[in-house]
Amino acid sequence: MSRTGSQELGRGDPYAVLEVSSQASQAEIKAAYRRLVKQHHPDAGGDSERILELNAAWEVLGDAERRRKFERDRLHGCEEARRRGARNARASRAARAASGQGAAADDAIVQWLQRVYAPIDRQLSQVINPFPDQLRALSADPYDDTLMEAFCTYIETSQQKLERVKTLYQSMPVPESVRGFGLSLYHCLSQVEDAITELERYTMGYVDNYLHDGREMLREAKQRRHRLQQERRRLEIT
Template identity: 70%
Template sequence: MPNTLDPYAVLEVCSTATQAELKASYRRLVKQHHPDAGGSEERILALNAAWEQLGDPESRRAFDTSRRPAEVARDEARARGARNARASQVARQASGRASHADEDLATWLRKVYSPIDRLLGQVINPFAAELRALSADPYDDALMEAFCTYLEQSRSRLNKVKTLFQSIPTPASARGFGLSVYHCFSQVEDAVTEFERYTMGYVDSYLHDGREMIREARQRRKRLQDERRRLEI
């Protein structure tokens, strides 16, 4: 049992506790030690006496004035120690979360973004040369077959991109970056669809629209590469 001469000890609070904290602790302890809950009447009497002394602000001030300075200093030191301990714990937890978040981001960039960027490059970079070759004679079967092979390979690479993008959730710290990655490969996918339509009917608007989509996707990919460097700083 706490020292009954010290009402703060009886109520299990320090001398710097607020009136609300005193009241909450008193109620908790009364409920915990009530005879009906298996507690002792002696403890309840001690709690009531302590509450009488501290529950009224005037009575509490009188008691605090009568206490020896050393006791007050000791309680304040305990309170400071408790606050510092809580602050240190919060700081450690925040540091741990930040470290974990950094690891998640590094893993996502390495395992998801890097291979996606490489695959997108394998679709975007050859496009100009593939189109120039086809433009020599779009109605030449061999040239059209070569262009269709490029489109089939591109479609296969884009399917791999989708699988990679869904393999690991995008870290919270890179949500905007991840959304831009999604828009980039969606543009490339739409462009390939337009080119496929062109090969089936030679409608120039499909070729024009697909070419514009590839141009925009190339620019977005460059911005993503620049942003990736900033994320890694």
């Protein structure tokens, strides 16, 4: 569930076009744009269509206000898609039930929620929820070896839990009628993994940007996890 994997899912996304994370700073986006333009410029044997694609992505992300508008629009679109997926799922279950096919399909959803989603949700809580206390303890003195060792232990334990999470996610296919829910879960997993990576980078060089980015990613992942829990209840499957 690397960042590259997330970008594979988001073709057409300006972040994917510029090969950066959605958490990238404006400086990182600018550097990526310059690097790719130089790499793909027709004078260097590149593709003019690729340059047009890069320029279009830069127009969206290079300006801070346009980037914020894009983020708002994307969030709104994701929420609409999630709600539409839930409505479609309920309509699909009703149609299958009417045709005598609903029982088996609903059973597959129940099995997936119990065997995949529920244990993943528990593992994520064990990564996301302890973070504020871990950060508060480290903030007392980031250069204290004992405090830093405890923080690194939290990161290592979190990485182990995320490995189990990835195995769980791949253990069963997502039922067709809850595919949107499964995709949202995947994005949550990716965001938590990226956050832990940023925190690990902080421990290796005390660069505050890594700590800030990791903290923000976990905050957003916590909100995404909460929305998933609400959506799980709306599925109305026991």
